[in-house]
Amino acid sequence: GAGVSQSPRYKVAKRGQDVALRCDPISGHVSLFWYQQALGQGPEFLTYFQNEAQLDKSGLPSDRFFAERPEGSVSTLKIQRTQQEDSAVYLCASSLGLGGQNYGYTFGSGTRLTVV
Amino acid sequence: QKEVEQDPGPLSVPEGAIVSLNCTYSNSAFQYFMWYRQYSRKGPELLMYTYSSGNKEDGRFTAQVDKSSKYISLFIRDSQPSDSATYLCATSDTGRRALTFGSGTRLQVQP
Numbered sequence: 001g002a003g004v005s006q007s008p009r010y011k012v013a014k015r016g017q018d019v020a021l022r023c024d025p026i027s028g029h030v031s032l033f034w035y036q037q038a039l040g041q042g043p044e045f046l047t048y049f050q051n052e053a054q055l056d057k058s059g060l061p062s063d064r065f066f067a068e069r070p071e072g073s074v075s076t077l078k079i080q081r082t083q084q085e086d087s088a089v090y091l092c093a094s095s096l097g098l099g100g101q102n103y104g105y106t107f108g109s110g111t112r113l114t115v116v
Numbered sequence: 117q118k119e120v121e122q123d124p125g126p127l128s129v130p131e132g133a134i135v136s137l138n139c140t141y142s143n144s145a146f147q148y149f150m151w152y153r154q155y156s157r158k159g160p161e162l163l164m165y166t167y168s169s170g171n172k173e174d175g176r177f178t179a180q181v182d183k184s185s186k187y188i189s190l191f192i193r194d195s196q197p198s199d200s201a202t203y204l205c206a207t208s209d210t211g212r213r214a215l216t217f218g219s220g221t222r223l224q225v226q227p
Contacts, residue, residue, distance in 0.1 A: 004159070031213065033213075033214065040124065040219070040220075041219050041220070042120075042122070042204050042206075042217030042218050042219045042220050043160065043204075043215075043217050044217070045214035045215065045216070048213055048214060055213075056212070056213065056214060058214075059214065091159055091160075093159070104150070104162040104165055105162065105215075107159030107160050107161065108159050109157065109158050109159050110157075110158075110159055112157075
């Protein structure tokens with residue numbers, strides 16, 4: 001597609017519910033990143049994929065967070081037993097090359113998760 | 117203390133003004149410096165990218181990096197109401213592909 005597509009755009013979950021957030025990167029982009037952006041803050045890194053390999057998951061805040069990209073294209077971020085502190089915008093970004101620095105990322109518009 | 121500090125604003129200027137946005141960082145390993153613009157309910161979009169120290173100009177935008185003082189700046193000349201957005205600085209080092217962002221500065225350009 002023309003850009004990075006994320007779905008759903010908005011998600012309201014009850015505390016304790018599991019959620020799955022989807023990212024469709026730009027076709028052919030090797031690198032895929034997930035970021036979490038709290039209200040009034042900058043994005044914070046969660047995890048990075050190079051094709052289907054998850055090379056860095058150091059930013060995942062707890063073992064309730066899990067991400068996958070099984071075929072090297074679409075990625076899913078799953079949050080189990082959601083808590084109120086998980087409320088944030090979850091941004092997906094992709095880049096053509098192996099790193100985002102040299103080529104710049106293209107970000108999606110994000111999924112706004114509200115846990116009630 | 118965060119690795120990248122940025123004044124949250126808001127910063128309000130009249131149309132046509134020169135805008136100066138700034139960040140400081142603490143990690144000497146940072147080599148790549150970027151500025152992103154984020155409109156409300158949208159993802160960040162890359163404005164400027166600089167490697168190491170120096171200046172880079174693109175139209176009305178100029179990015180400056182001073183590694184000796186760990187200071188990053190973005191200047192916007194002849195600001196327009198359409199420039200109203202949140203501006204995020206971001207950095208990374210050569211070993212890690214993830215970006216470290218500042219908290220963003222909200223800019224409002226008044227017509």
